[in-house]
Amino acid sequence: MRIAVVGATGMVGEIMLKVLAERNFPVTELIPVASEKSVGKEIEFKGTKYKVVGLQTAVDMKADIALFSAGGETSLVWAPKFAEAGTTVIDNSSAWRMDPTKKLVVPEINASELTKEDKIIANPNCSTIQMVLALAPLHKKYNVKRVIVSTYQSITGTGVKAVQQFENECAGVEGDMVYKYKINRNCIPQCDSFEDNGYTKEEMKLVNETKKILGDDSIKLTATAVRVPVVGGHSEAVNVEFSNNFDVNEVRTILHNTDGITVQDNLDTFTYPMPRYAEGKNDVFVGRIRRDESQANTLNMWIVADNLRKGAATNTIQIAEYLIASKLV
Ligand SMILES: NC(=O)c1ccc[n+]([C@@H]2O[C@H](COP(=O)([O-])OP(=O)(O)OC[C@H]3O[C@@H](n4cnc5c(N)ncnc54)[C@H](OP(=O)(O)O)[C@@H]3O)[C@@H](O)[C@H]2O)c1
Numbered sequence: 001m002r003i004a005v006v007g008a009t010g011m012v013g014e015i016m017l018k019v020l021a022e023r024n025f026p027v028t029e030l031i032p033v034a035s036e037k038s039v040g041k042e043i044e045f046k047g048t049k050y051k052v053v054g055l056q057t058a059v060d061m062k063a064d065i066a067l068f069s070a071g072g073e074t075s076l077v078w079a080p081k082f083a084e085a086g087t088t089v090i091d092n093s094s095a096w097r098m099d100p101t102k103k104l105v106v107p108e109i110n111a112s113e114l115t116k117e118d119k120i121i122a123n124p125n126c127s128t129i130q131m132v133l134a135l136a137p138l139h140k141k142y143n144v145k146r147v148i149v150s151t152y153q154s155i156t157g158t159g160v161k162a163v164q165q166f167e168n169e170c171a172g173v174e175g176d177m178v179y180k181y182k183i184n185r186n187c188i189p190q191c192d193s194f195e196d197n198g199y200t201k202e203e204m205k206l207v208n209e210t211k212k213i214l215g216d217d218s219i220k221l222t223a224t225a226v227r228v229p230v231v232g233g234h235s236e237a238v239n240v241e242f243s244n245n246f247d248v249n250e251v252r253t254i255l256h257n258t259d260g261i262t263v264q265d266n267l268d269t270f271t272y273p274m275p276r277y278a279e280g281k282n283d284v285f286v287g288r289i290r291r292d293e294s295q296a297n298t299l300n301m302w303i304v305a306d307n308l309r310k311g312a313a314t315n316t317i318q319i320a321e322y323l324i325a326s327k328l329v
Contacts, residue, residue, distance in 0.1 A: 001025070001026050001027060001028060001064045001065060001320075001324065001329075002027075002028060002029040002031065002061070002062075002063040002064050002065075003020070003025070003027050003029070003030055003031065003063060003064065003065050003066075003067065003320075004031040004032075004033055004058050004061070004063040004065070004066040004067070004082070004087065005017060005020075005030065005031070005032050005033065005066075005067050005069075006033040006034075006055070006058065006066055006067065006068045006069065006070045006074070006078070007033070007034060007068065007069035007070030007071075007074075007092075008032035008033060008034055008043055008052060009032075009034040009038045009041065009043070009052065010034075010069060010070065010159060010160060011156055011159050011160050011163070011308055012069035012092055012159075012308055012312045012313055013032075013034075013069050013070075015308040015309060015312065015313040016067055016069065016312075016313040016316065016317065017030075017032075017043065017045050018313070019282075019309070019313045019314050019317050020045070020317060021045065021046050023317060023321070025317060025320070025321065026324070027045070027046075029063075030043075030045045030048075030050050031050070031053060031058050031061055031063050032045075032050050032051075032052045032053070033052065033053055033054070033055060033057075033058040033066075033070075034052050034070070035054075035070075036054055038052045039051075039052055039053060039054050040052060055074070055078050055081075058082075059078070059081050059082055059085050059087075060085070062085050062086055062087060063082075063087045064087065064088065064329050065087065065088050065089075065090065065320050065323070065329055066079075066082045066087045066088070066089045066090070067090050067092075067316050067317070067320065068089055068090065068091040068092055068093065069092040069093070069312065069313075069316075070093070071093055072093040072094050072095040073095075074093070075089075075091045075093040075095035075096065076095045079091055079095070079096065079120050080120070083119035083120050087119075088118070088119055088120075088121070088323060088328075088329050089119065089120045089121065090121045090123060090316050090319050090320060091120060091121070091122055091123060092123045092312050092316060094125065094201070094205065095122075096120055096122040097122040097124060097125070097205070097209055097212075098208055098209070098212065099122070102118075102120055102121065102122050103118055103121055103122065104122045104123075104124055104209060104212050104213055105121055105122070105123070105124075105213075105315075105319050106124060106129055106132055106133060106136075106213055106315060107315070107318040107319055107321075107322050108133060108136070108258070108259045108260045108318075109132065109133070109136045109213055109214075110213060110215070111318075111319065111322040114319075114322065114323065114326070114328055115328065116328050118328075121319060123312065123315055123316045123319065124205075124209045124213060124315070125202070125205040125206070125209055125311075126157055126234060126305075126307035126308075126311025126312055127151050127153060127157075127191075127202065127205070127206055127225065127234050127236065127307070127311070128205055128206055128209040128210055128213070129284075129305070129310055129311050129315055130234065130236065130284045130303050130304070130305035130307075130310060130311060131147075131149060131206065131210065131236055131238055131303055132209075132210050132213050132214065133258070133260055133261060133284045133310075134238070134255060134258075134261060134284065134286050134301065134303050135147070135210065135214065135238075135240065136213075136214060136258075137254050137255065137257075137258045138240065138242070138246075138251065138254060138255075138299075139214055139216070139219075141244075141246070141254060142242035142243065142244045142245075142246050142297070143242055143243040143244055144214075144216075144219050144240055144241075144242060144243075145219070145220065145241045145242060145243050145297075146219070146220040146221070146240070146241040147210070147219065147220070147221040147222075147238060147239065147240050147241075148221075148222055148223075148238075148239040149206055149221070149222075149223045149224075149236055149237070149238045149239070150223070150224045150225075150226065150236065150237045151191070151202075151206075151223070151224070151225045151226060151234060151235070151236050152187075152226055152228045152230065152234065152235040152236070152237075153191055153202075153225060153226065153227050153228065153230075153234045153235075153307070154228070154230045154231055154232060154233050154234055154275060154307055155183055155227065155228075155229065155230065155231060156231050156233075156307060156308055157191070157227075157234065157307045157311075158178055158179070158227070159178075161176065161178045162178045162179065162183070163231065164176070164178075165177055165178050165179065165183065166183055166184060166229060166231075169182055169183065169184040170184055179227065183227060183229050184229050185229065186229060187226050187227070187228050187229075188226065188227040189224065189225075189226050190225075190227070191203070191225040191226070191227050192225075199223070200225055202223075202225040203223040203224065203225045204223075206221060206223040206225070207221045207222070207223060230275050230276075231275075231279070232274075232275035232276045232277070232278055232279030232306060233275040233278040233279055233304055233305050233306040233307050233308075233309075233311075234275070234304070234305060234307045234311065235273070235274075235275055235302065235303070235304045236302070236303045236304070237300070237302055238300070238301050238302075238303055239292060239298065239299070239300050240298065240299045240300075240301070241292075241295065241297060241298045242297045242298070242299070243297065244297060245296070245297050246297065246299065248289060248290065248291055248299075251289055251299060252265060252289055255286050255289070260282075260283055260284055260310065261283065261284050261285075261286055262283045262284070262285050262286070263285075263286050263287065263289070264285050264286070264287040265286070265287040265288065265289050271287065272287035272288050272302060273285030273286065273287045273302060273303070273304035274304060275304055275306075278304045278305055278306050279306050280306060280309070281306055281309065282306075282309050282310055282314045283305070283310065284303060284304075284305040284310055285303070285304045285305065286301055286302070286303050286304075287301070287302050287304075288300065288301060288302035289301045
């Protein structure tokens with residue numbers, strides 16, 4: 001497979017290269033792509049050095065698959081050009097996620113919807129992926145009625161410039177600010193920009209993408225997304241009301257038996273998911289699984305994942321693996 005990685009010099013792009021190598025993805029030629037300022041830079045992949053190329057050069061090279069993580073604007077303009085050249089695009093930005101003609105895929109849940117005709121495939125938002133992976137098997141069994149989610153999101157979710165801001169603050173150095181406020185020793189209740197309804201884009205992504213992936217518009221969701229001074233991954237406090245009653249131990253078993261989920265839930269040993277320990281791992285970690293005693297058929301859980309891995313690079317590469325295994329590319 002000839003694989004283009006668009007945004008190869010960014011936070012997600014760098015992890016994509018790592019995950020491709022770790023999973024022994026069948027790359028015969030790597031085409032690293034970034035903005036004009038990075039063209040000519042060298043990127044190392046599995047011991048070989050590759051030169052970064054620009055977008056048009058990459059289109060002309062007609063890769064089999066292009067893994068995009070270079071922002072929504074780049075995807076809107078360039079994904080169709082790659083697709084027209086015969087390259088299947090898997091896109092990490094929000095550009096195509098809610099387009100009714102594009103599939104929004106978490107492989108463990110809905111990869112079977114993919115066909116040869118899908119030339120631009122959308123990867124969901126990082127905070128959606130980790131939540132929906134836990135919700136999907138529970139929805140099947142108990143039917144999700146309503147979800148209330150509060151997120152505690154890593155600064156790595158905002159890219160290299162945000163990590164730089166955080167490091168500057170820690171070192172007492174003045175530098176460019178990506179967030180409106182200092183992030184060190186702070187919580188910022190704004191992830192992405194605000195929409196007219198008073199919610200942020202990140203909050204509305206959780207609402208809209210979850211319904212699309214689970215294929216159920218009747219699910220009610222509401223979200224509060226908060227940026228915290230953490231680097232290892234996103235955490236989420238998720239409150240779920242089901243139509244049907246459940247047994248907490250059965251919930252644990254269902255989650256334990258779900259591909260891509262590791263249950264970490266033992267109060268005797270103080271075992272629960274934390275971003276420091278999720279960092280660098282591909283799984284979604286679920287713990288603090290307990291009944292909401294204030295309302296019938298309602299569950300609380302705490303979900304953590306490395307947003308650069310399952311929230312972005314790993315999920316994208318799993319989609320690519322599915323395409324290859326199913327001979328769709
Ligand atoms: N971080 C996350 O947790 C996460 C999770 C899911 C999805 N995403 C999405 O993934 C994308 C990248 O995020 P990131 O965190 O990796 O950001 P980042 O660290 O800022 O990296 C951005 C990458 O895009 C490239 N790029 C920017 N403008 C470009 C242009 N006009 N043409 C070609 N390449 C361009 C950059 O190249 P240069 O180095 O040359 O500027 C860099 O490689 C975004 O769409 C983001 O929403 C991020």
